[in-house]
Amino acid sequence: MSFEFLVPGAEGAVARSPMERQARAAGARFEVRGGWNVAVAYEGADGDAAERAVAWADASHLAKLEVAGEPPLRLDFGAATFDGDGWWLPMTRTRTLLLDARDGVRERLGGAAVDVTTAFGALVVGGPLARETFARFTALDLRPEVCRPGAWRPGSVARTPGGILCLAEDRFLVLFGAAYGQYMWTVVSDAARHLGGGPVAADALALVRQEAGAGA
Amino acid sequence: MTTARPPWVSVPMGVLAGRPFEPAKRSASHGRQREQRANVKWAGDWRRAYDYGDPEGEALAVHESAGVIDVSTLGKLLVRGPGAGELLDRLYPNRLSNLEPGRVRYGVMTSDAGRIIDDGTICRLDDESFYVTTTSSGAAAIEEWFGWWLATWDLEAHVTDLTQGLSAVNLAGPEARTILAGLTDLDVSAAAFAYLDGKRAAVAGVDALLMRIGFVGEVGYEIHFPAAYGEHVWDALVERGARPFGLEPQRVLRLQKLHVIVGQDTDSESTPYGAAMPWIVKLDKDEDFIGRWALEHAAEHPAQTTLVGFTMADGHVPTEGAVVRAADGGPLGQVTSARRSPQLGQVIGMAWVPAALASDGATITICDERRDHAATVTTRPFYDPEGEVLRS
Numbered sequence: 343m344s345f346e347f348l349v350p351g352a353e354g355a356v357a358r359s360p361m362e363r364q365a366r367a368a369g370a371r372f373e374v375r376g377g378w379n380v381a382v383a384y385e386g387a388d389g390d391a392a393e394r395a396v397a398w399a400d401a402s403h404l405a406k407l408e409v410a411g412e413p414p415l416r417l418d419f420g421a422a423t424f425d426g427d428g429w430w431l432p433m434t435r436t437r438t439l440l441l442d443a444r445d446g447v448r449e450r451l452g453g454a455a456v457d458v459t460t461a462f463g464a465l466v467v468g469g470p471l472a473r474e475t476f477a478r479f480t481a482l483d484l485r486p487e488v489c490r491p492g493a494w495r496p497g498s499v500a501r502t503p504g505g506i507l508c509l510a511e512d513r514f515l516v517l518f519g520a521a522y523g524q525y526m527w528t529v530v531s532d533a534a535r536h537l538g539g540g541p542v543a544a545d546a547l548a549l550v551r552q553e554a555g556a557g558a
Numbered sequence: 559m560t561t562a563r564p565p566w567v568s569v570p571m572g573v574l575a576g577r578p579f580e581p582a583k584r585s586a587s588h589g590r591q592r593e594q595r596a597n598v599k600w601a602g603d604w605r606r607a608y609d610y611g612d613p614e615g616e617a618l619a620v621h622e623s624a625g626v627i628d629v630s631t632l633g634k635l636l637v638r639g640p641g642a643g644e645l646l647d648r649l650y651p652n653r654l655s656n657l658e659p660g661r662v663r664y665g666v667m668t669s670d671a672g673r674i675i676d677d678g679t680i681c682r683l684d685d686e687s688f689y690v691t692t693t694s695s696g697a698a699a700i701e702e703w704f705g706w707w708l709a710t711w712d713l714e715a716h717v718t719d720l721t722q723g724l725s726a727v728n729l730a731g732p733e734a735r736t737i738l739a740g741l742t743d744l745d746v747s748a749a750a751f752a753y754l755d756g757k758r759a760a761v762a763g764v765d766a767l768l769m770r771i772g773f774v775g776e777v778g779y780e781i782h783f784p785a786a787y788g789e790h791v792w793d794a795l796v797e798r799g800a801r802p803f804g805l806e807p808q809r810v811l812r813l814q815k816l817h818v819i820v821g822q823d824t825d826s827e828s829t830p831y832g833a834a835m836p837w838i839v840k841l842d843k844d845e846d847f848i849g850r851w852a853l854e855h856a857a858e859h860p861a862q863t864t865l866v867g868f869t870m871a872d873g874h875v876p877t878e879g880a881v882v883r884a885a886d887g888g889p890l891g892q893v894t895s896a897r898r899s900p901q902l903g904q905v906i907g908m909a910w911v912p913a914a915l916a917s918d919g920a921t922i923t924i925c926d927e928r929r930d931h932a933a934t935v936t937t938r939p940f941y942d943p944e945g946e947v948l949r950s
Contacts, residue, residue: 346758346765348636348720350784353763357786363589378786410639410716437716453686456636460784461723502581520785521583521604521630521722529579 349448349457351377359402360463360523364531368541378403382543392546396469396539398530399546401515402523406462407440407448407455414451422494422507431494431507431517441507441515463523465530466544468513471537476514478533482506484514500529585630586725586788594802601805602695604631609804614900616803617810620776621901624731626800627808629780630788633678633697634720635690635704641713642688646680648847649707651830651839657682662754662769665690666820666830666838667700672852674824674833676700679780681756681769689756689767689782693820697721707848725788729800730778737798738779744768746779753949762787762794772948774811775941810897813906814941816867822878823865823894823908829853832861832910834937863891864916867940868933870896870905870924880926882909890915893924899940906940907933 350357357378359365366372369385380403391397405428417423417432422441424430429441440447440455441464448455467475473484479500483489489508496505502525504518518526534540583604585591592598596607607628609616619625637645643655650665657663659682667676676699678691692700697719704717729738739746744759751757756769766783783791796802809819818824818833830838830853839853870876875896882891896907911922920935942948 347767347783348723349765350786352765352784352787352790353760355763355787355790357784358586358789360584360586360785408718410718453638456638456718458718458720458723460786461720500579500581519583519722521585522581524584524588525579525582532577532579 348460350459357403357460359400360520361400361402361465361527364524364527365400365541368531370541370543376403380544381541382545384541384543387542388538388540389546391538391540392469392542394469395537396467396471396475396534397542397546398465398467398534398539399542399544400527401464401466401544402462402520403544404441404459404464405443406457406459406464406517407443407451408458409438409440409451409455411436411454413438420494422492424492429507431496431505433496439517441517461520462517463520463526464515464517465526466509466513466515467530467534468510469539470512471534471539472512472514474537475530475533475539476506476516478536479529480506484508486511500526502526583631583722585628586785587628587630587792590789590792591628591802594796596802596804599805601631604694606631607802607804609806610802613804613806613810614898616801617807618900619801620731620774620803620807620811622732624729624733624737624800625774625803625807626730626792626795627728627774627803627805628725628792629694629728630725630785631694631697632721632726633690633692633694633700634724634726634782635692635701636687636718636720637690637704637715638687638718639713639715640686641715642686644845645704645708645711645713645715646688646690647843647845648711649704650680651843651847651849651853653840653843654680654682654688657688659684660756662756662771664771664838666835667703668830668849668853670849670852672829672849672856673826674820674828674830675703677818677820679769679771681767683756683767691726695821723785724782725785725791726780726782727792727795728773728778728780729795730772730774730776731800732776733799734777734779737795737800738768740798741794742768748950762791764791766791773815773817774808775815775817775939776811776947777950778948809895810899813867813895813897813908814899814901815939816908818865818908819895828865829856829861831856832863833865834916860913862913863910864913865894865908866911866916867936867938868893868907868909868922868924869936869940870907871932871934873898873905874926874929874931875905876907876924876926876931880924882911882922883925883930885923890922893926902940904940909933911935 370381
């Protein structure tokens with residue numbers, strides 16, 4: 343017996359984000375992609391929110407691994423590293439999160455890697471007012487001069503343990519405990535809507551891969 | 559207007575405009591439970607179903623057919639590596655490195671002072687991997703506790719917190735086996751899946767870890783699986799006939815078995831000896847372990863007060879914290895839990911009493927709201943004292 347039971351993947355069952363009910367209430371239409379129910383459109387959504395103000399998308403379905411021990415590549419404190427395996431997010435010297443882990447990576451890493459996909463909820467928040475949105479619920483310093491693309495800031499997000507990855511100049515991914523999904527959606531929604539923002543489908547923000555390779 | 563000068567920068571008033579919300583954890587099937595009329599209350603930092611409108615009926619359903627309770631709030635740690643067994647042997651007063659893969663053992667954790675700080679179960683997954691559950695309220699502290707000691711001892715082991723990543727449900731009752739059999743290919747017969755076994759199997763198509771344990775006293779299965787399937791598995795169990803039950807009926811059911819809730823029935827002075835669990839301490843272990851020195855001392859000096867069960871003579875449900883008093887009116891101990899049991903037709907409870915009164919049939923006086931009530935002490939579980947139902 344091993345701990346394969348941690349890995350999402352089921353026969354006849356769809357994996358659901360901890361924020362699915364909030365997304366549905368906001369008008370989301372879903373499609374099953376890679377075994378996950380993913381929001382692909384929002385009824386009445388402001389298509390320009392991400393360009394004009396701020397938009398957020400549920401990215402909880404992205405694969406996440408916790409890698410124990412020395413990571414297989416050099417990682418710098420406070421900086422994420424993107425390579426062909428995904429985004430490496432250092433937590434400590436001997437504990438690393440691999441976000442958006444590609445197929446086969448877990449098997450290649452062997453016993454060092456544990457699937458923690460369902461342990462974390464994830465939201466991508468993007469747009470010219472993304473930093474303004476975050477400023478309403480986290481003290482993490484995301485100012486452009488200190489938080490460049492590739493920066494990784496583990497810390498308190500909306501008074502819960504989490505972390506923020508700067509994907510691009512105006513695009514961030516926030517990780518948080520999955521059980522806080524409803525709460526975090528409420529917090530982000532409240533902050534962003536006051537700035538003219540709204541939820542968008544996962545595709546709309548191109549999530550995390552489009553900007554991959556941007557310097558840290 | 560104030561002019562900002564380096565190194566300071568101006569901060570828009572907008573950043574102060576975020577409204578405060580209370581951080582709340584919710585399990586993956588929380589929304590479904592609300593639809594099933596769950597009466598939700600705070601339980602630590604979680605929102606949990608206390609009942610579904612009929613706590614007595616829910617408790618009886620567990621005895622008469624089957625019930626299912628969401629226990630996703632339990633702390634869940636994966637401990638792995640060549641040093642995993644040694645780490646657990648050092649953290650717990652009982653032995654865990656000799657646990658066979660596929661078996662489950664109860665564990666109580668103590669502080670350096672030998673005081674109970676948490677409890678839970680440990681399932682050995684393979685030679686180098688253990689799945690550890692903790693109390694819901696103690697999950698975060700115990701994860702830190704593991705981390706601190708791991709750093710101190712520098713053992714070759716890693717601890718991963720899976721608390722929020724896995725859903726967990728407890729399916730229990732005389733119909734539990736039949737319900738489970740309809741959802742898995744696993745042989746769930748008593749012979750093939752015995753009490754304190756842990757097995758991996760698909761349940762309703764979802765890969766899961768199943769542990770045959772019984773906090774509520776009936777044949778029971780604790781099923782752990784990725785939280786993304788929380789509603790799916792919950793729905794499958796309910797559709798097969800398991801009745802949802804909440805925390806309140808669970809508290810009645812566990813009280814019938816005299817199962818302790820750490821932090822409610824124990825306090826910062828409680829040792830395993832006083833809490834009637836001397837069997838959990840293995841002082842003959844070769845390894846040193848947290849609390850050993852204090853527990854050796856406690857073993858040589860019998861506890862002055864002991865945790866016991868009691869039944870009320872007049873049917874009054876004493877307030878938790880009510881005083882157990884002596885004939886002269888002085889305090890001798892206190893009630894930690896009390897409920898009316900619909901199964902037993904009695905008011906039962908647990909209390910700390912002087913060791914001299916910790917014997918079956920002893921009479922104690924409980925003073926609650928300035929009135930005295932007689933109660934009778936029992937040291938054995940009220941329900942299924944031999945554990946025959948649990949193991950069947």
